[in-house]
Amino acid sequence: MSEYQVTSLNKIIRGAKRGTYNKEEINKILDDTFLCHVGYVWDNQAIVIPTAYGREGDTIYIHGSLKNRMMVNLLEEGKASISVTHLDGLVLARSAFHHSANYRSVTVFGNVRKVEEPKEKMNALECILNHMVPGHWDNVRRPNEKEFNATLVMAIKIDTASAKVRAEGVIDEKEDHDLPIWAGVIPMKEVAYEPISEPDLKNGVDIPDAVLRYVNNRS
Template identity: 50%
Template sequence: MKEYSKSKLNRVKRGQIRATYDVEKINTILDAGFIGYVSYVYQGGAITLPMAYGRKDNKVYLHGSQANRMLLALLEAKQMSITVMHLDALVLARSGLHHSVNYRSATVFGTVKNIVNPKEKEAALHCFMEHMMKGRWDGIRPMHPEEIDRTLVVEMTIENASAKIRDVGVGDEPEDYELEVWAGLVPIKQVAEYPIVDKGLPQQLDIPKHVLDYYEQHKA
């Protein structure tokens, strides 16, 4: 089992029993999501924004316009972190203070660089698209060179990370278990609904297999 080394930056202080530094578990949390929360400093103030991402090995890719102030700020700082979190259940206890949630959360830290080589850019964007939906890249038109030129692609190399996972039931006070108060879990998950066809020519086309495969894997 390969783990990230613990440091002041990534060590989990509260709820250490739920912490993990296992590389495979952290990658699994990243791969199960598509939106991460990226923080950066702009004109002396902290800003956090949700961003779509792609992951391959120890690399995370973000992209935007060449004028994207968040990406430019990250490149200037030469480092970044991103957090991905999945809400799995509401934990309803007998006491208000023992209400909680079940979740999987990973925060990764690393250095960033601007990808300028067109072929490397295209490979990064391929990773991004395949992270969103496997098989999608081969089902769309190739990108025009000018589109690639207009796109700022940032590569993050993960150097450290940690995760927290809660996947247990209610933790009430022992004396409260005899109370006539309902307690338990309300499981929560993100699901895909049946694909909606766009206007125009797609109405005359069959829904691609990779889209239907995604629907079948993620439907309720």
């Protein structure tokens, strides 16, 4: 199935024409960053926390310390919702009302499971790190037993999801086009700059290709 099922949970009502349930499009948006916002219910209130994630197939992995309130809560609830947003531009219309943004955003709903099987857990940690900088896992020292045991890893199996994308110019009222008011789009992008190496690296240690590639792709 190449589309997520539309339920009352993920159905896009406002701005439905910008919505999509296509898995390929959703995965592309999810794979273009490693930072999501997770929501959980605590004391009858929704709390939102930014955290790193990785994606493998229909599974989102997140990790944290064993006592992380968000993680412990999500495991108790058994379900989670995460939101991923890219800001691509400010859409500045002639009218205040038609101001908008160009963006790509995804909301994911899924069931939560603690990852305990050691091989899957190590794979999940690799997935999260490589989601940040593709291929960089192979360059680093892997978790030792103590670090491994101190990390809580959660899998969110995507049950359903939706994306909303705006990627166009200003949409003003027809009669406003004659006004002597400027309108246009300011393109926005999250940019990576030249890596700053730690001062005490061992002699002869260069910046890895995976890191150079990442910076190159985002500069």
